[in-house]
Amino acid sequence: MLLSLHVKNLALIEEEEVTFTDGLNILTGETGAGxxxxxxxxxxxxxxxxxxxxxxxxxxxxxxxxxxxxxxxxQL
Incomplete structure (x- = not known):
């Protein structure tokens, strides 16, 4: 299971950490938010x-x- 994503210096993202939980995870945001x-x-x-x-x-x-x-x- 994917627990987290860390992104730095990618396109318009300076640095961001996304934590995922069990079940459905939804990304929302304005147009152009990333x-x-x-x-x-x-x-x-x-x-x-x-x-x-x-x-x-x-x-x-x-x-x-x-x-x-x-x-x-x-199994990985």
């Missing part, structure tokens, strides 16, 4: 191709960290 960037960052962390232009303007790097809970770690 909802799609949050979802896209999960894809990037799981191996999707990234373009270097996704690094926030003025930053040297971008960081995406996912934290998982694995009840059966041998």
């Amino acid at each position: 909802k799609s960037i949050i979802i896209g960052s999960i894809n990037l962390a799981l191996g999707a191709r990234a373009d270097k232009n996704i690094i926030r303007t003025g930053a040297d790097y971008a960081l995406i960290e996912l934290t998982f809970q694995a009840d059966h770690p041998r």
Whole structure:
């Protein structure tokens, strides 16, 4: 289960931490708030191709960290 997402210097996001709970998690916000960037960052962390232009303007790097809970770690 995905527990949390930490994003730094990705597109318009300077730094953000998202914590997920059991059940349904919903992202809401105004147009341009970064909802799609949050979802896209999960894809990037799981191996999707990234373009270097996704690094926030003025930053040297971008960081995406996912934290998982694995009840059966041998199956990962």
